[in-house]
Amino acid sequence: MSTVIVKNVSKHFGAQAAVKDVSFEVNPGEIFGLLGPNGAGKTTTIRMVLDIFNSETGSIEVFGGPMTEAKKDRVGYMPEERGLYQDLPLERVLHYMAALKGLSTSESKARTGAWLERFDLADHRRKKVKELSKGMQQKAQLIATLIHEPELIIIDEPFSGLDPVNTQMVKTILRELSARGVTLIMCTHQMHQVEELCDRILLVDKGEGVLYGKLADIRRRHSGHALNVRTTGPLPALPGIREHKTTNGNTTLILEENTTPQQVLAALVAAGAQVEQFEIAVPALEEIFIQVVAGKNHPAGESRP
Amino acid sequence: MSRMWVVARHEFSRHVFRRRFLFALLSVPMMLVLMIGLIAMLVALDTNRDPLGVVDTSGQFNAEIALSADAEEDRVELLFFTDEADAQAALEAGNIQAYYLLSEGWAEAGAARLVYFDEPGENATDYFEDLVRANLTAPLPSDNAQRLAQGYTIAASTPDGSRVFSSERWLDIALPILVSFVFMYIVLSASGYFTAAVAEEKENRTIEILMTSLSTNTMIAGKVIGLMGVAVLQATVWLAFAAAAMLWGLPILNPDMNLNFALSPGTIVFILVIFVPAYLMFAALLTAMGAAVTEPAEGQQLAALVTMPLAFSFYLLGLMFENPNSPVAVFFSLFPLTAPSLMPVRWAFTAIPVWQVAVTSGLLCLCALGALWLAARALELGMLRFDSKLRLREFFRRRAA
Structure with missing residues (x-):
């Protein structure tokens, strides 16, 4: 059973359509990327999943049915715009957030202590939130999201303001959670983080879902008719090649329409070349994102949710 | 502990443990102690034990x-x-x-x-x-x-004997008026707490996280109860100091004074049925205003709509003293926004028919419930509205699908 099922949801603000007929599913234990440019409708979609907004059409199921007050305790949410009480000590804020999720005082104390230690914030527990650096506040916000051990976590830009060391730590935590069966929906603009962490994605643009599916499949679908090849010696002349580009010793071959990678490989072997690398060139997610959002590339047969 | 009480406890401690609150809480009793001290000093200066x-x-x-x-x-x-x-x-x-x-x-x-x-x-x-x-x-x-x-000693009694006015029952007259003044002071001075209760959370964007843990009704109820606790603490401390001043301070000023602290049950019931719903009503209305705007400062400006009638009732005190049963006096003592300040004054100077107290209390209860609904609706509609305030007609629009 999918943790989240969103079917054909729409939402308008006045005359403007914020979300148009969006559908997707998120499976247990997966890290799902919800991507899109600013104002694409990601946050509105998330707010509908969380029952902060009602959808005008379609349906949303969380843990097998509509969102309820009881189910909210099984969800952890970190919005894009951070929200902690600035004038209160960090530890008190975290205890309050934990209590709102139904944790007892003793549970809250134990978990807060452990998370503060892990995030290296234990020495700052009595400081007011406003006295913490941006990165520390980000980590505090993550603790508030995770403290009640939710089964579904929705995080918006989790790496914002974090240095490389803390970014790595957060990635490790997200992978640990996923391995434990926790479902994660991650909204971010940092495509390399999505490539590293997410199993599947939904790309939203102007309120519509424009790309949906497994990340590997999407990249494959968007790969041009090209190969990355590296040989020990000079690359021999090969038939069926339209263009080749060499950067830092790596060569990308753009193939003629009727040429297959197998034909190129056979030609290389026949020419006696010592092949060190031979792979189908797939574009980075960032390139796909830009192509799709800019409307430059909507290949035939695209999976549109 | 239910979520409502978690919110109430948080709201209570967030205000009570602020330095400025403690200062405000203790400033009134300190003033009282200072005044009694000064008067005691004057009395001591007026004492001469020479033959x-x-x-x-x-x-x-x-x-x-x-x-x-x-x-x-x-x-x-x-x-x-x-x-x-x-x-x-x-x-x-x-x-x-x-x-x-x-x-x-x-x-x-x-x-x-x-x-x-x-x-x-x-x-x-x-x-x-x-x-x-x-x-x-x-x-x-x-x-x-x-x-x-x-x-x-003169004692005046209503024909049915339900109320007796005498100097020995001075507390029946003084206490509702005292509570009324404390009520007005608390509502006027604490209006900022109420309007800021939601506006601050909107401003620092905490509201979105809270809404994934609570319903709007639970949040509003928790906030109002928490802030009510703040007011009860404030009123209790002040009234306790006032009582202490009367018990120990007045004998210093006038040793011949023999105070009788008897209080009729009717007065206690009157105070409860008027002030509890009145406070709930003001708290919820002010919270609604805070939820409808985008910044705490705007909420305070809007709060004047609610607090002005309460302040305006000061101008009607003379009328209440002179003719507490005139139609104008009766109307404003029944009108929910002025009732908590004017009804107690009428209680002190005339025998109010029971139906009038019942109507006032009933109206206050209805208005309190309406105000709580309004506050929850304002929160629901305005919680993620960071750039424009809510308009009144939006409150009554049918909910979207």
């Missing part, structure tokens, strides 16, 4: 007559002189602070002469006057003498 001279040419004055314990506290030594010249010499020598001249027939004429250079201590003149009263009533039967010493 008092008496020239009794009539021979009728008995200085050994028994006085009450209270009167004995003012005792000064009396020095008797056979003629005024000796008394005058003693006064000039500084041996006495003043002298009384009791001429022949002073008791019948009710006249005596007091001679001094500097005004004598109030204790000395009080003591001598108590002695004179005791001398004058000495020939009467002791019961009559005692009644005369006590003075008069």
Whole structure:
């Protein structure tokens, strides 16, 4: 059973359509990327999943049915715009957030202590939130999201303001959670983080879902008719090649329409070349994102949710 | 613990443990203590234990007559002189602070002469006057003498006897008025807390996280209860200090005062049925205003719509004193926004029909419920509105699918 099922949801603000007929599913234990440019409708979609907004059409199921007050305790949410009480000590804020999720005082104390230690914030527990650096506040916000051990976590830009060391730590935590069966929906603009962490994605643009599916499949679908090849010696002349580009010793071959990678490989072997690398060139997610959002590339047969 | 109580406890402690709140909480009692201290100092300056001279040419004055314990506290030594010249010499020598001249027939004429250079201590003149009263009533039967010493007590009663107004039941009159003033002060001074209760969370974007843990109704109920706790604490501390001031402070100012703290159950019920729903109503209305705007400062401006009628009721106090049963007085004591300040004044000066108290309380309860609904609706509609405030007609639009 999918943790989240969103079917054909729409939402308008006045005359403007914020979300148009969006559908997707998120499976247990997966890290799902919800991507899109600013104002694409990601946050509105998330707010509908969380029952902060009602959808005008379609349906949303969380843990097998509509969102309820009881189910909210099984969800952890970190919005894009951070929200902690600035004038209160960090530890008190975290205890309050934990209590709102139904944790007892003793549970809250134990978990807060452990998370503060892990995030290296234990020495700052009595400081007011406003006295913490941006990165520390980000980590505090993550603790508030995770403290009640939710089964579904929705995080918006989790790496914002974090240095490389803390970014790595957060990635490790997200992978640990996923391995434990926790479902994660991650909204971010940092495509390399999505490539590293997410199993599947939904790309939203102007309120519509424009790309949906497994990340590997999407990249494959968007790969041009090209190969990355590296040989020990000079690359021999090969038939069926339209263009080749060499950067830092790596060569990308753009193939003629009727040429297959197998034909190129056979030609290389026949020419006696010592092949060190031979792979189908797939574009980075960032390139796909830009192509799709800019409307430059909507290949035939695209999976549109 | 239910989420509502978690919110209430958080809201309560967030305000109570602020330095500025503690300062405001203790500033009123401190002022009271300071005032009592100053008055006690003035009383002490007005006390003079030097001997008092008496020239009794009539021979009728008995200085050994028994006085009450209270009167004995003012005792000064009396020095008797056979003629005024000796008394005058003693006064000039500084041996006495003043002298009384009791001429022949002073008791019948009710006249005596007091001679001094500097005004004598109030204790000395009080003591001598108590002695004179005791001398004058000495020939009467002791019961009559005692009644005369006590003075008069007037008690007015409603025909059905449900309310009795007398100086001995002063607390039935004073307490509702006192609670009314404390109520007004708390609502006017704490309006910022209420409007900021949601506006601050909107401003720092905490609201979105809270909404993934709570329903709007739970959040509003928790906030109102928490802030009500703040007001109850404030009122309790202030009233406790006021009671302490009356118990220990007034005897310093006037040792003869014998305060009776009896309070009728009707007054307690009256205070509860008026002030509890009234506070809920104001708290919820002000919270609704905070939820409808985008910044705490805007909320405070809007709060004037609710607090102005309460402040306006000050101007109607004169009317309440003069004619507490006039139609205008009755109307404004029933009108929910002015009822908590004006109904208690009417309670003090007239016998209010039970139906009027019931109608006022009922209206306040209805308005409190309506205000709670309004606050929850304002939160629901306005929680993620960061750039424009809500319009009134939006509150009553049908919910989207």
